[in-house]
Amino acid sequence: MSRSGQLVASGSVLVVVAVLSGCVRQAWVPAAPAASTTAVAGCPPVVVKPGQGVAIDYTDFVVHNGVTYLSGRPQTVTPSQLGPELFRVSCTFSELNDLTHAQLPDPTEHSAAFIPAQSPVFELKNWPATCRLAAQHHGTWHVYIATSDTAEAAMYKECGLEPEPSASSSTG
Numbered sequence: 001m002s003r004s005g006q007l008v009a010s011g012s013v014l015v016v017v018a019v020l021s022g023c024v025r026q027a028w029v030p031a032a033p034a035a036s037t038t039a040v041a042g043c044p045p046v047v048v049k050p051g052q053g054v055a056i057d058y059t060d061f062v063v064h065n066g067v068t069y070l071s072g073r074p075q076t077v078t079p080s081q082l083g084p085e086l087f088r089v090s091c092t093f094s095e096l097n098d099l100t101h102a103q104l105p106d107p108t109e110h111s112a113a114f115i116p117a118q119s120p121v122f123e124l125k126n127w128p129a130t131c132r133l134a135a136q137h138h139g140t141w142h143v144y145i146a147t148s149d150t151a152e153a154a155m156y157k158e159c160g161l162e163p164e165p166s167a168s169s170s171t172g
Contacts, residue, residue, distance in 0.1 A: 042117055043091035044105045053101040058094050058113035062121060062133060062144050066109070069133050069144035077134050077141035083123030086133065089115045114138065131159040 035049045060071040064087065091111040097104055114137045115121065121135045124143065133144040146159070 038100050038102070040091070040096055040099065043093075043096050043111070044108050046096065046100045046102050046104055048100050048102045052103075054097070054103045055101065056093075056097045056104065058097075060113050060142060060144075061107065062089065062112040062115060062135060063107050063109055064121065064129070064133060067130070068107070068147050070147055071142040071144045073142075074140035075143045077124070077143065081125055082134060083125050083129075085120045085122050086129060087121055089117050089119050089121065089135075092117050112137075115142075128159065 035047050038046045038048050040046075062069050062071075087110050089110055089112045091108060092113070092115065093104060093107060093111055094113050095117075110121075112121075112135070115135045116137060119135060119137065121133050121144075123129045124132045124134050131146050135142055135144065
């Protein structure tokens with residue numbers, strides 16, 4: 001074999017040895033972390049995507065019978081003004097967001113922004129439950145007024161703005 005033939009043959013052997021020994025590397029591409037679903041009792045499941053974080057600044061709300069009720073500020077409510085307990089909060093969305101830092105689904109039945117899960121929500125005497133509710137959080141009572149939600153805005157229902165005449169009032 002000629003000298004050039006020996007060089008070509010030995011070069012081929014080197015390439016084969018290099019490939020077999022792993023000297024020639026393919027580019028490594030890390031797999032993107034998969035999204036996970038977080039489940040908290042009483043709350044809707046939340047999809048958590050790695051590398052994404054969301055902090056939501058909630059308006060104080062509670063949902064009952066598919067209606068969203070809003071509270072502006074704490075109000076003085078005494079136990080004698082409370083009607084019967086209507087339900088207990090199933091999910092506190094501000095706590096769910098703090099836990100997951102993820103975009104949350106729409107609020108669900110009996111969920112609230114700040115009322116702790118399992119806390120009672122009451123009717124208010126002299127108000128229909130379709131108009132006003134009351135609940136306590138952070139040590140103070142809050143009155144929640146029913147809203148009519150449209151694509152443009154949420155507006156208080158008119159029935160939540162003026163109390164019903166009490167049964168004891170007389171006309172005359």
